[in-house]
Amino acid sequence: xxxxxxxxxxxNYGVPVKGILLVLSLALSTAGTAQENSAAxxxxxxxxxxxxxxxxxxxxxxxxxxxLPSPHEGSGTSWxxxxxxxxxxxxxxxxxxxxxxxxxxxxxxxQGGPRGAGKAESVNYGMLMEQHGLDRGTILFRExxxxxxxxxxxxGFPELFQTxxxxxxxxxxxxxHPHNVFAELAALYTLPLTKKISWQLYGGPSAEPALGPVTxxxxxxxxxxxxxxxxxxxxxxxxxxxxxVTTGFVIDRVKLEGSAFNGREPNEQRWSxxxxxxxxxxxxxxxxxxxxWTAQYSIxxxxxxxxxEPGSQWRQTASVEYNQPWHDGSWATSMxxxxxxxxxxxxxxxxxxxxSTLNFRQRNYAFTRLELVDKDELFSQATVLSTYRIGxxxxxxxxxxxxxxxxxxxxxxxxxxxxxxxxxDAAYGKQPVSFQIFLRxxxxxxxxxxxx
Numbered sequence: 001x002x003x004x005x006x007x008x009x010x011x012n013y014g015v016p017v018k019g020i021l022l023v024l025s026l027a028l029s030t031a032g033t034a035q036e037n038s039a040a041x042x043x044x045x046x047x048x049x050x051x052x053x054x055x056x057x058x059x060x061x062x063x064x065x066x067x068l069p070s071p072h073e074g075s076g077t078s079w080x081x082x083x084x085x086x087x088x089x090x091x092x093x094x095x096x097x098x099x100x101x102x103x104x105x106x107x108x109x110x111q112g113g114p115r116g117a118g119k120a121e122s123v124n125y126g127m128l129m130e131q132h133g134l135d136r137g138t139i140l141f142r143e144x145x146x147x148x149x150x151x152x153x154x155x156g157f158p159e160l161f162q163t164x165x166x167x168x169x170x171x172x173x174x175x176x177h178p179h180n181v182f183a184e185l186a187a188l189y190t191l192p193l194t195k196k197i198s199w200q201l202y203g204g205p206s207a208e209p210a211l212g213p214v215t216x217x218x219x220x221x222x223x224x225x226x227x228x229x230x231x232x233x234x235x236x237x238x239x240x241x242x243x244x245v246t247t248g249f250v251i252d253r254v255k256l257e258g259s260a261f262n263g264r265e266p267n268e269q270r271w272s273x274x275x276x277x278x279x280x281x282x283x284x285x286x287x288x289x290x291x292x293w294t295a296q297y298s299i300x301x302x303x304x305x306x307x308x309e310p311g312s313q314w315r316q317t318a319s320v321e322y323n324q325p326w327h328d329g330s331w332a333t334s335m336x337x338x339x340x341x342x343x344x345x346x347x348x349x350x351x352x353x354x355x356s357t358l359n360f361r362q363r364n365y366a367f368t369r370l371e372l373v374d375k376d377e378l379f380s381q382a383t384v385l386s387t388y389r390i391g392x393x394x395x396x397x398x399x400x401x402x403x404x405x406x407x408x409x410x411x412x413x414x415x416x417x418x419x420x421x422x423x424x425d426a427a428y429g430k431q432p433v434s435f436q437i438f439l440r441x442x443x444x445x446x447x448x449x450x451x452x
């Protein structure tokens with residue numbers, strides 16, 4: 001398949017089905033080649049290796065050789081590299097594998113320029129997982145909670161040029177909304193069909209459809225950054241959808257899946273679950289050619305996703321994730337493209353993200369996030385209808401002050417610079433600069449890197 005022809009179909013919203021078929025065909029072909037050429041052990045990249053997670057206590061049938069789901073396989077049903085090391089606590093009770101992980105950032109956030117603000121705040125989430133054998137397969141229950149509705153300042157976390165969702169019935173601009181109390185309530189069932197093929201069924205009242213990369217909350221490349229990407233609502237904002245059903249197949253190193261879901265954004269009642277019709281859909285093809293690499297392409301149609309803007313949207317995303325571990329650290333990097341096509345307006349909004357976190361000498365982290373994002377909601381649509389290309393360039397680091405077998409507590413800081421059209425100087429200033437200083441608390445690394 002020629003690159004020009006493939007790109008034409010993927011970027012043309014008028015023929016999304018052809019785009020999906022071409023990507024699936026490409027993924028299957030690539031998977032076959034990767035399998036023939038790879039000298040690595042067989043790996044379905046559904047999270048950590050069986051050695052890392054000590055799955056022997058699960059008392060599963062011997063023929064069910066496909067790796068069981070793990071809390072670090074990504075978010076929802078997405079894949080990240082199998083070499084990614086998670087931060088979690090684990091227990092075995094009565095044949096159940098129980099897991100808990102999460103993160104708490106306590107920070108001072110200063111956004112620069114005339115539209116900026118300085119606030120004390122806390123970005124946070126906690127996750128519980130319960131896994132057990134069920135017939136010939138495995139059932140995994142997953143619950144994720146956030147207290148950000150209590151720990152974010154009003155109207156949300158200050159963030160220059162951020163848009164999405166509402167506050168008091170008005171568009172939320174220059175702020176990131178807090179996440180919902182019930183960020184995920186879902187279950188995943190995996191059934192091996194053959195040694196190299198398994199079937200999956202996932203869903204719940206609060207879950208993530210097969211659309212987009214691993215959400216930034218769970219990406220290894222974003223683990224040290226408390227701030228949401230400006231491209232969040234063009235890439236991975238469906239990670240909390242109130243009503244999702246996903247099914248698909250893992251075929252050796254390839255996963256093909258589709259979802260029916262409620263594409264509407266959560267409303268301002270952060271503690272509630274807001275059911276609606278499952279009238280949106282998505283499809284995703286993922287591939288894991290090596291333990292250190294994953295890639296995906298996804299496309300979906302979201303019916304009436306925005307509370308204040310009529311009409312439906314097409315969303316496309318493509319991403320590549322890489323992780324390189326070594327004896328006293330690791331290097332995780334993600335490259336992501338996301339596009340939203342607003343059907344009623346005929347507009348396309350694009351986003352491009354490069355994100356990387358380097359862990360070195362056990363306790364030290366350096367990170368960056370570089371973005372280019374199209375924004376069309378920075379001003380009231382009654383007066384301004386323009387789309388602006390915004391650049392955000394974040395650099396920072398963290399040092400673990402406490403790093404024992406149970407906890408990691410790090411002190412970190414970051415600074416963000418921006419590029420923008422000169423027409424925005426009056427509103428945002430010529431060269432706004434933002435920064436954060438924060439404490440980060442989470443469980444220790446599962447690899448034991450920080451157990452000294």
